[in-house]
Amino acid sequence: MVTMQQVADRAGVSISTVSFVVNDTKPVTAETRERIQRAIDELGYRRNALARALASRRSHVIAMIHPIIDRNHYGFVEAAAGAAAAAGYNLVLWPVHSDDEAREITSLTTTGAAGGVLLLEVRYDDARVRALQEANSPFVLIGRTGELEGMDFVDIDFESTVAHAIDLLAGEGHRCIGLVVEDFSATALASYAPPLRVADIFRAEMSRRDLHGEVFTVPRVLDPDAPSGTPGAGIVAQLAATAPETTALVVMHATASFAIVHELRARGLVIPRDMSVVGIAVESAVTSLVDPPVTTFETPSREMGRLATEVLIARMAGAEPGRVHRLIDCEVRPGASVAPAPHGRRRLDAG
Amino acid sequence: MVTMQQVADRAGVSISTVSFVVNDTKPVTAETRERIQRAIDELGYRRNALARALASRRSHVIAMIHPIIDRNHYGFVEAAAGAAAAAGYNLVLWPVHSDDEAREITSLTTTGAAGGVLLLEVRYDDARVRALQEANSPFVLIGRTGELEGMDFVDIDFESTVAHAIDLLAGEGHRCIGLVVEDFSATALASYAPPLRVADIFRAEMSRRDLHGEVFTVPRVLDPDAPSGTPGAGIVAQLAATAPETTALVVMHATASFAIVHELRARGLVIPRDMSVVGIAVESAVTSLVDPPVTTFETPSREMGRLATEVLIARMAGAEPGRVHRLIDCEVRPGASVAPAPHGRRRLDAG
DNA sequence: TTGAAAGCGTTACCAT
C-alpha cells in the first residue's frame, strides 16, 4: 500500500502539502500540485479512508438502519448506495432488531463507525430518533415521526397520494371505496406510521367528499421463513360481509392485490368491470404483474433514497441550512384495473 | 466519546491492560479485569472501530460488490448483513459499475476501507476476481467463475436443480419441455454465468433422458427506469412457432411466468391442464403470486448469503482451511402449476 | 505557499 509519506518523498515535498492537494484544502502552487499529482499517479496512491476518518474525526460512512429488511426497501437501499458512492461516501447496512436499538445506534456514530445515519421504517414515536438527537449525530429519516421539529426527513406525500387515488376513482363514479392497508400491530413495528397515517387521511378525504369508505387490514407476518400463505387472503370475504356495496379498492399492499384479484375471480367477478383497484405507495414493478395490471401510485423510493442521502451528506459535511421536510408525490402508472362504477349489475353480495 | 485511556485512568491501570481485557487477547487477573469492566460500564465505553482497524491493520468491514443492484439480490444482502452483524462485522454496499472495476476493487481492500469482499453476479470470466486475487484480499464468490482454483465460492447447485425439475415433469409424462432463461448478452453482464450454465445442463440432461428440449430466452433490460413492459412477453408465440409440441416449461425467470400464464390464457390454454410450468432459481415469494402459483425450486439466497459471509469472516480472521466450494440445492415449493402431460387434447399450435 | 509536529484511539511489541 502506498502512503502519503511515500508520495511526499517522491514529489520532494512534505506530507502536509500532499494532504492539501489530495483534499484540496489549501492553495498550492500549480507547479507543486502537478509534481504531487504525478507522484500520486505513478505510485498509484489511494488515500486510506480509515486514517482519514480517524484523524479528521469525520467518517464518510453512512449507516442505513433497518430493523426489518424488506423487499420493498430495495429502492431506498439502491438509491442511497448510489448517491453515497457518487459523493465518495459509503453505505453500511445496519440491521438493528433489539430493543437495545437506541444504545446500539448511539455508539454507532459515537465510535466513529459511521458519520451519519439514514433511518428506515420510522414509527410515530421512535426511540431511535431520540437517541440520535441526544447523540447529536447527523441523521435523516426516510419516513417521519409524529414530532417533526429539529430533524430532516424525506417521506411520501400520503395526503396528496390518497387524494389523487380517491379522485381517480370518484371520477369514475365510485361512491363506496375500500382501503386496504397492512396491520403491523402484531409486530415490533406496531406504531409504524404509514398505514396509520394513510387510514386517517383516507377517512378524512372520503368524508370530505361525502363518500363512503371502509378500512380493511392485512396482518403482517414478520417471520421471513413463515410459509407466506397469500398475504391478503380473505379480504374479499371480509369485504362482502362488511361493505358489499364497495365497487373500488385502494390497496397499499403490493402482494395483496394478487389475492384480491384471485378471490374476486373465484366469485365470478372481474376486474375492473366489477371492481376497480388502485395501488398506492407500492412498487409498480410488482403490481404490474397482476392480471390485469393494477393502476399504481408508485412509491418514489429511488428519489427518496437519493434525496435523503444527499441531505445527510450535506449535514455530515457540516452544512447547516434549514431543516429539510420533504414530501414526495407518488406518480401514477396507469394499468388496466380502473373502470366506471358498475350500475348495480354485479355486486359483491351476489357472489 | 470515552476513550480507552479514560477507562484505564479510572481503573488505575495502563491502557494496554484495558486493551487486553476488551479484546480478550492476554490473560488478566480476575480482579483487575473486573475493575476494568466496571470502569467500562460506568463510563459507557465503546471501542472505536476506526482506530482499531487502523492500528491492527484489520478491518471488520465486508464490502458487497454489486454491479447491478437487483431485487433478486435482496435475500443475499439481507442474509449477509445479518451474518456479518452477528459476528461483529459490518456490511458495506459497494456499487461498482465502471469498467474500472478491477482497480476500484483493489483499492478497496488495499486502503483498509474493507477487510474482505463478497462478490455478486459473478461472470464466467471475471476481471474482478483476478483483481482480488492479485491484491491478495480475502473474498468469497456468491456464484462462480469458470476457473475455480484458489478461491472460495457458494453457488446454486444448478445440475441437481435442473435434473430435479426435469424429473418432476418427466414423471408426469412430459416429453417435450422448454427452458426459459434470461439473456444478458445485450448488457454489461454478457458472460453472467447462471443462464449459460443452466442452458448447457438442461440440454445435456434432456438428451440423456431422450427427451426433447428447446431453450428460449428473455432479453434482459438493465435500465431500471425503462418502462418495464412485461419481461417475457412473446415467449408463448415463440414457443408456438418453434416447438408447438411443448407441454411443459422450466422457467428461470420470476416475472416471465406472469407473462407466460397471461399469453397462454389469451390463447385459451390453461395452466396446468395444457401446459405445466416449473420455476427454478427464483424466489417463490414472487412466483407464488402467479395464478395458479408456480411450483418453484427456490433460490437458497438466504442460506447462500449467510454461508458466504461466514466463510469470508473466517478468512478475514486468518483461518486457512481448505477452499470452500459449496453448491446448494434449490428446495422445491409446491404450487399448482404442474399436471400430467395432456394427451393431444389441446396444444399450442391449436391456439 | 509550504513544513513541522502534535494528535486521532487503538494495537502490538518489548520490557519489566
Next chain:
DNA sequence: ATGGTAACGCTTTCAA
C-alpha cells in the same frame, strides 16, 4: 500479569 511506547496513515493547527 502489567506497563511503556512506537506505530497505523492521515489531518490540522501553528510557524516559517
